[in-house]
Amino acid sequence: MSQMASGAAVTTAIEAAYVAPRRGPRYSIPVIVLSAILLVLILPPTIFLIKVSIYTTRPDGAFGELTLKYYQQLFASRFFVSALVNTTIYSIGSAVIAIGLGTMQALIVERTNTPGRRWVLLGAIISLGIPGVLYTVSWLLILGRSGPLNSVIENITGVKAALNVYSMWGMTLIEGIHFVPLTYLMMSAVLRGTDASFEEASMMSGAKPLRTFWKITLRMGLPGVMALLLLVFIRAFESFEVPALVGLAGNINVLTTNIYQSSKGSGAMDYGQSGAYSVCLLVIVAGLLVWYSRLSKNAHQYQTITGKGYRPRVMNLGKWRYATSALLAVIFLLVTGLPLIMLVFTSLQPFYEGVTADSFRRFTLENYRVLLGPGSFRDSIWNTLVMGASVSTFVVPFTALCAWLAARRKPGGWVLDQIATAPLVFPAIVLSVAFLYVFVNLPIPLYGTLLSVILASSVRYMPYGMRYAYAGILQIHRELEDASSSSGAKQASTFMRIVLPLLAGSLVSAWLFIFLLSVQAVSLPLLLVGPGTEIVAVTLFDLWQNGQVTELASMGVVWVSLMVVVSAIFHVVTRRYQVMAG
Amino acid sequence: MNMIVTKALVRFSLAGAVALGLGVSANALTTEEILNYKGADRDKILTEGAKKEGQIIFYSAMIVNQALRPVAEGFMKKYPFLKATYWRGDSEDIAAKLTAEIRANNLVADVVEGTGVGEMVIQSGLVQPYYTPVINEFPEKYRDPRNLWTPTRLSYFGVAYNTRLVKPEDAPKTYEDLLDPKWQGKLSWRIGSASGTPLFITNVRMSMGEDKARDYFDKLAKQKIVNFGSGSARTLVDRVMAGEYPLALNIFAHHPLISKAKGAPVNTALLDPVPTTAATMVIPKGVKRPHAAMLLVDYILSVEGQKVLAQAEYFPARLDVPPLDTIAGVVPRNAKVQENFVGSEDLNKYTESSEAIFQEKFR
Numbered sequence: 008m009s010q011m012a013s014g015a016a017v018t019t020a021i022e023a024a025y026v027a028p029r030r031g032p033r034y035s036i037p038v039i040v041l042s043a044i045l046l047v048l049i050l051p052p053t054i055f056l057i058k059v060s061i062y063t064t065r066p067d068g069a070f071g072e073l074t075l076k077y078y079q080q081l082f083a084s085r086f087f088v089s090a091l092v093n094t095t096i097y098s099i100g101s102a103v104i105a106i107g108l109g110t111m112q113a114l115i116v117e118r119t120n121t122p123g124r125r126w127v128l129l130g131a132i133i134s135l136g137i138p139g140v141l142y143t144v145s146w147l148l149i150l151g152r153s154g155p156l157n158s159v160i161e162n163i164t165g166v167k168a169a170l171n172v173y174s175m176w177g178m179t180l181i182e183g184i185h186f187v188p189l190t191y192l193m194m195s196a197v198l199r200g201t202d203a204s205f206e207e208a209s210m211m212s213g214a215k216p217l218r219t220f221w222k223i224t225l226r227m228g229l230p231g232v233m234a235l236l237l238l239v240f241i242r243a244f245e246s247f248e249v250p251a252l253v254g255l256a257g258n259i260n261v262l263t264t265n266i267y268q269s270s271k272g273s274g275a276m277d278y279g280q281s282g283a284y285s286v287c288l289l290v291i292v293a294g295l296l297v298w299y300s301r302l303s304k305n306a307h308q309y310q311t312i313t314g315k316g317y318r319p320r321v322m323n324l325g326k327w328r329y330a331t332s333a334l335l336a337v338i339f340l341l342v343t344g345l346p347l348i349m350l351v352f353t354s355l356q357p358f359y360e361g362v363t364a365d366s367f368r369r370f371t372l373e374n375y376r377v378l379l380g381p382g383s384f385r386d387s388i389w390n391t392l393v394m395g396a397s398v399s400t401f402v403v404p405f406t407a408l409c410a411w412l413a414a415r416r417k418p419g420g421w422v423l424d425q426i427a428t429a430p431l432v433f434p435a436i437v438l439s440v441a442f443l444y445v446f447v448n449l450p451i452p453l454y455g456t457l458l459s460v461i462l463a464s465s466v467r468y469m470p471y472g473m474r475y476a477y478a479g480i481l482q483i484h485r486e487l488e489d490a491s492s493s494s495g496a497k498q499a500s501t502f503m504r505i506v507l508p509l510l511a512g513s514l515v516s517a518w519l520f521i522f523l524l525s526v527q528a529v530s531l532p533l534l535l536v537g538p539g540t541e542i543v544a545v546t547l548f549d550l551w552q553n554g555q556v557t558e559l560a561s562m563g564v565v566w567v568s569l570m571v572v573v574s575a576i577f578h579v580v581t582r583r584y585q586v587m588a589g
Numbered sequence: 590m591n592m593i594v595t596k597a598l599v600r601f602s603l604a605g606a607v608a609l610g611l612g613v614s615a616n617a618l619t620t621e622e623i624l625n626y627k628g629a630d631r632d633k634i635l636t637e638g639a640k641k642e643g644q645i646i647f648y649s650a651m652i653v654n655q656a657l658r659p660v661a662e663g664f665m666k667k668y669p670f671l672k673a674t675y676w677r678g679d680s681e682d683i684a685a686k687l688t689a690e691i692r693a694n695n696l697v698a699d700v701v702e703g704t705g706v707g708e709m710v711i712q713s714g715l716v717q718p719y720y721t722p723v724i725n726e727f728p729e730k731y732r733d734p735r736n737l738w739t740p741t742r743l744s745y746f747g748v749a750y751n752t753r754l755v756k757p758e759d760a761p762k763t764y765e766d767l768l769d770p771k772w773q774g775k776l777s778w779r780i781g782s783a784s785g786t787p788l789f790i791t792n793v794r795m796s797m798g799e800d801k802a803r804d805y806f807d808k809l810a811k812q813k814i815v816n817f818g819s820g821s822a823r824t825l826v827d828r829v830m831a832g833e834y835p836l837a838l839n840i841f842a843h844h845p846l847i848s849k850a851k852g853a854p855v856n857t858a859l860l861d862p863v864p865t866t867a868a869t870m871v872i873p874k875g876v877k878r879p880h881a882a883m884l885l886v887d888y889i890l891s892v893e894g895q896k897v898l899a900q901a902e903y904f905p906a907r908l909d910v911p912p913l914d915t916i917a918g919v920v921p922r923n924a925k926v927q928e929n930f931v932g933s934e935d936l937n938k939y940t941e942s943s944e945a946i947f948q949e950k951f952r
Contacts, residue, residue, distance in 0.1 A: 067691075067692070067713035068685075068688035068689060068692050148831070153831055153833065251818040252818070254818075255816055256777075256817060256818070256833075258815075357851045357852065358848050359831060360831055369852070439685075443685060444689050444693075447689045447692075447695050455697060530682075533678055534686055537676065537697070538647070538648070538674040538675055538676035538697065538698075539674040539675075541653075546653070549652050549653055549677065556827055
């Protein structure tokens with residue numbers, strides 16, 4: 008630790024020595040250009056969001072009179088305080104579960120010689136490929152009143168339905184586990200970019216592996232952990248699916264379901280309450296970001312990718328490696344295995360009624376026959392893949408550049424961070440409606456095209472790209488870039504030739520993650536896509552609305568297989584690229 | 590000289606008049622007139638006009654594979670000169686999209702169909718009246734005197750129960766039966782949709798009258814009904830099948846029967862009277878392809894079109910097209926129970942206050 012501190016002190020001194028006199032211009036052209044692009048993309052929906060929250064909406068969709076009633080209703084609801092408390096417990100709880108498990112996975116995979124560690128990535132990709140609703144439903148099936156777990160408990164103890172999943176712990180657990188693949192991917196990107204020599208030093212000074220993890224590895228990855236905490240916390244704060252499916256059934260209200268219950272009942276198009284809620288969230292997030300940026304002001308303490316060879320080496324755990332292997336297996340079972348088994352099982356049933364003796368006699372391939380026959384699924388796959396790949400390919404390099412400018416405190420760079428993170432707080436339905444109004448009113452014929460879906464989805468997933476890249480960049484020491492620029496390289500080529508290759512690990516994870524998220528989204532593409540352009544989301548939605556859970560499951564299985572193929576191809580390609588670059 | 594000029598002028602104006610006359614005869618009918626044309630040459634006028642329009646765009650809440658696609662295919666077979674494309678969303682999505690299009694003067698849809706969307710857009714004044722002779726084949730109660738909508742398919746609502754947890758003879762048969770203490774904590778219903786809790790409450794208010802209904806809701810509230818918040822009515826039935834809730838109120842009556850036919854432990858109980866609603870078809874103001882729109886309306890309401898919907902496990906609104914045998918049992922006239930048709934007027938009148946009753950008593 009002292010080694011690190013003194014190292015940091017030296018760097019600070021060096022930086023102070025030559026950063027101070029270089030108080031450059033108050034603006035930089037790339038920042039202005041990028042801010043302009045971001046503003047063009049994000050300002051229209053933001054204005055819509057704010058207007059929706061302070062004007063009444065007339066039945067024909069026009070704004071009526073100015074009002075504060077949505078804010079008053081939000082705060083005056085008799086459920087407000089309890090919902091706020093519940094939301095906080097739920098958000099913190101699921102963030103802790105997600106980060107705990109995800110970090111554990113990442114540490115074991117990136118830092119140890121545990122057998123089987125290579126399979127964790129596959130597990131993460133599989134769970135990200137399972138449609139969100141299905142993920143929640145399969146957990147409800149596992150933990151539900153008639154689920155296998157309760158049956159086991161009943162057989163042992165004789166207590167009927169001992170576990171009630173429709174409760175706070177159920178919600179928190181399901182949401183938390185759902186986020187493990189994200190936290191794993193992000194943490195492993197962070198760790199891959201972290202110099203292991205501090206850890207080696209610690210081990211050589213006699214510290215045990217656990218102590219080393221706690222004292223060195225975790226603390227060096229702090230910016231990454233904080234970025235994650237922010238992300239998962241905000242996501243949980245505004246999540247709707249799990250609270251609605253799990254919480255409402257157990258009469259546990261969080262803020263989002265509270266709003267849903269009070270405003271959506273009549274079916275009228277009134278987004279005022281959810282608008283007001285989002286505006287409040289926007290303010291909270293802005294606050295969190297300011298705090299976060301203070302924290303990363305001292306980020307040079309965490310810069311570990313320096314001019315020296317930095318590729319981390321793995322730690323030999325000796326006998327302990329079997330224990331970590333078992334741990335990985337347990338996490339895999341929780342995050343991927345059980346939901347996947349449930350998914351495959353359900354996909355082979357004519358209808359779902361839980362895991363009963365009868366159900367094992369009813370296996371059928373009918374769902375697959377229907378799914379792979381002529382119909383919307385086959386038609387829509389291509390459009391969906393094009394959409395997902397375009398969104399990722401646009402978002403990842405774009406946010407990497409933004410994050411670099413922000414992290415390096417280029418003049419005005421923090422603005423980029425703020426703007427690019429803002430879409431995180433938009434509820435999907437508000438963002439969809441906002442973009443609908445934007446595109447339908449544009450003089451250029453974008454409305455109804457796949458391109459409009461790509462643009463809107465890019466905005467929606469911008470914050471993820473931003474957090475991924477930011478965490479990665481904070482670890483790249485400035486000296487590398489300074490070496491580049493003092494050798495005469497321009498900012499642009501420094502970014503292209505130094506920063507991007509060093510970031511490659513983080514960016515690959517980010518690309519995959521954003522791809523997997525954007526192809527699954529339902530409500531955003533649904534409203535924007537035009538007649539005749541089918542996307543998988545429509546099929547997903549159809550099956551879900553019609554309660555064809557078994558067909559939905561079979562689609563999930565096919566989809567997951569496809570995603571595994573996509574990411575395999577992707578990995579082969581990037582590896583080749585890295586070989587060529589190296 | 591004068592003569593020549595005059596002659597030229599006369600000729601010029603004659604030519605003009607002829608040109609104008611032609612123009613008038615081609616555009617003789619306004620959109621409004623096309624949509625409400627009653628003459629004997631209706632088919633001819635619509636077909637000729639539709640040929641020029643070349644395509645039709647349909648927004649609907651029907652499922653794609655079993656209903657929308659076959660409807661589009663059947664329609665294009667009948668009118669090969671028209672290209673039919675559709676977009677599928679649920680009623681709230683359709684209403685949002687349509688509203689945005691009309692407000693931006695960028696209308697894409699020609700015909701719109703759904704279960705709640707009709708009420709929403711009628712209330713906002715975004716649709717226009719139209720006439721089709723086929724409507725005369727439909728029962729009087731399923732017609733709109735203002736000619737703003739036509740019915741495409743009906744929905745009947747009932748109670749779903751898990752047959753492992755509830756014996757058929759114990760299943761509720763009347764609304765009073767739901768007050769039995771044995772059901773406390775065992776009932777569920779779907780919130781967050783006009784066809785969920787508000788419809789149940791509206792039906793009780795319409796059939797019992799406001800005073801008796803109030804008393805009834807006070808008692809029903811003691812049953813501690815589970816508010817099911819996410820997913821469609823169909824997904825609530827799945828939870829009943831899985832044994833999570835023994836009973837679910839106000840679900841689409843045919844859903845349990847479809848699963849029952851596959852062997853699932855679930856069934857429907859009808860309570861007297863059975864709330865019934867219709868999915869409707871409307872034509873937005875400023876429709877771009879009125880001829881083709883009317884042809885599609887005619888087609889969907891025809892025996893042929895209604896048969897396609899029946900195959901997709903919907904209840905046709907025409908009495909001369911029977912629903913599939915597996916689900917015919919829940920049609921009130923077959924089950925010998927009363928039907929309470931809650932039309933779009935009633936929905937507009939009651940839904941908001943019914944939602945208020947829900948908020949007051951059942952949250």
